[in-house]
Every structure is written in structure tokens, then in C-alpha cells.
Amino acid sequence: MVKTGQLRRSLVKVQEDDFDVSQCLQELREGIPQIGAVAAFVGTVRDLNEGSSIHTMTLEHYPGMTEKSLENIVAVANGRFEILSAMIIHRVGPLKPEDQIVLAACTSPHRQQAFLACEFIMDYLKTEAPFWKKEQTPDGGRWVSARDSDDSAKARWES
Amino acid sequence: MTIHVRLFASLRERTGIDHLQVSEAFEPATVAGLKAHLCVINPMFAEALKDVGRLRAAVNHDMAEDDTIVPPAAEVAFFPPVTGG
Numbered sequence: 001m002v003k004t005g006q007l008r009r010s011l012v013k014v015q016e017d018d019f020d021v022s023q024c025l026q027e028l029r030e031g032i033p034q035i036g037a038v039a040a041f042v043g044t045v046r047d048l049n050e051g052s053s054i055h056t057m058t059l060e061h062y063p064g065m066t067e068k069s070l071e072n073i074v075a076v077a078n079g080r081f082e083i084l085s086a087m088i089i090h091r092v093g094p095l096k097p098e099d100q101i102v103l104a105a106c107t108s109p110h111r112q113q114a115f116l117a118c119e120f121i122m123d124y125l126k127t128e129a130p131f132w133k134k135e136q137t138p139d140g141g142r143w144v145s146a147r148d149s150d151d152s153a154k155a156r157w158e159s
Numbered sequence: 160m161t162i163h164v165r166l167f168a169s170l171r172e173r174t175g176i177d178h179l180q181v182s183e184a185f186e187p188a189t190v191a192g193l194k195a196h197l198c199v200i201n202p203m204f205a206e207a208l209k210d211v212g213r214l215r216a217a218v219n220h221d222m223a224e225d226d227t228i229v230p231p232a233a234e235v236a237f238f239p240p241v242t243g244g
Contacts, residue, residue: 065217065236101243128222131242131243132167132169132239143169143239143242146242
């Protein structure tokens with residue numbers, strides 16, 4: 001039986017600056033000795049997308065809605081999984097290949113719930129949080145299209 | 160009663176508009192009604208919608224559907240499907 005609604009700490013940040021994963025996970029775990037598992041996902045900028053090399057990727061977002069959307073995703077995850085703390089950091093502004101874009105991390109007494117919650121958060125973020133990517137390629141700028149596979153990744157949590 | 164409309168990403172670029180205000184009434188008072196009204200008062204918006212394809216909307220910072228009610232003084236945003244993460 002999964003005990004949901006156990007969240008002690010929720011950390012959501014939208015920022016231009018890079019982040020240090022080790023420091024972030026320390027902040028996520030600090031003072032919660034019931035934690036036995038930490039699962040973290042980091043999304044990064046690829047140098048190649050759909051056949052074109054990428055010079056820069058610029059992340060636009062909807063200030064005000066973005067934070068509300070991410071906090072809501074954490075709240076829904078807390079209602080479904082046994083997580084003790086959760087964190088989402090998403091960068092905005094211009095980024096280069098190899099740069100970190102996003103961190104999603106969850107803690108739990110045991111690994112399975114931490115893994116599941118982390119994946120759930122990323123699947124919802126991909127389809128619900130108001131961010132848009134624009135890539136600069138040798139042929140000019142182009143907005144990244146949404147992928148159907150992201151919709152189906154989210155849909156599997158709804159069945 | 161003014162509705163604050165915000166546009167993002169490719170829709171903002173195509174129209175050259177990031178923010179506009181709608182003070183006239185529109186029927187029905189939903190996301191679909193507002194979208195149709197914007198197409199009438201702003202040909203740039205109508206033109207851009209053809210290229211954007213699937214359009215999404217938010218009312219007062221919550222994701223919305225075509226039949227979502229637009230309350231007085233709401234902030235309504237239109238944008239293409241999101242691509243974060």
C-alpha cells in the first residue's frame with residue numbers, strides 16, 4: 001500500500017542560471033531522515049536535432065503561469081506517489097549544446113516510488129508547463145515542434 | 160471587463176504582438192469565442208493561426224479548452240503546444 005500525501009518539501013525554480021545537481025539534491029534531502037532513495041533526471045541540450053546542428057537553444061516561458069504549473073505538477077505527484085520531497089528546476093533564456101536544461105528530483109523511503117514520481121513529473125512537465133524552445137541552426141531559427149510521443153508518455157499515467 | 164490577451168512563442172513572433180486588450184464583448188464568452196473575435200479584429204492573428212496548427216490556451220494561468228469560460232478581466236494566453244523539458 002502506497003502512502004501518498006507525505007510531501008515535506010517542494011522546491012520549484014525557474015531561472016537563467018545553471019544549477020549544481022549535487023547541491024540541489026543536498027537541499028532536497030536535508031533534515032528528512034526518512035529518505036532512503038533519491039531519483040533525479042537531468043535534461044540537456046543536444047548538438048543535433050532533426051538533422052540540423054544546433055548553435056543555441058533559447059527557452060521562452062510564461063512568467064507567473066510557469067511556476068504555478070510546476071507547483072501543481074508536484075502537488076499531483078504527491079497525491080499519487082509516496083514522495084517525501086520534490087524539486088523541479090527549469091532554465092530559461094539562451095543555452096548551448098551540453099548545457100543543463102532541467103532537473104526533476106524526488107525522494108522517497110524506497111526507490112520505486114522515487115523513480116515513478118520523477119518520470120511522472122517529467123511526462124507532465126513536457127506537455128503541461130508553458131515553456132517553448134527555439135533552436136538556432138545554420139539555416140536560421142526554428143521553433144521546436146511538440147512530439148506526439150510526449151502526449152502518449154503522459155497518457156499512460158491516465159489509464 | 161477588459162480581457163488581457165497574451166501571445167507566446169511562434170504565435171507572438173508571427174503576429175508581432177505579445178500583449179493586447181479586448182474591451183468589446185464577445186459571444187460565447189469562452190476561449191473559442193475570444194479566439195474567433197481576435198480573428199475578426201486582428202487579421203494578423205487569423206493569419207498566424209493557420210501556421211501554428213494546434214493551438215493551446217490558458218485562462219488566468221490554468222490550461223484551458225475551447226469551451227472554458229473567460230471571466231471578466233481575465234488574462235487569456237494563446238500559444239503553440241509546449242516544448243519544455
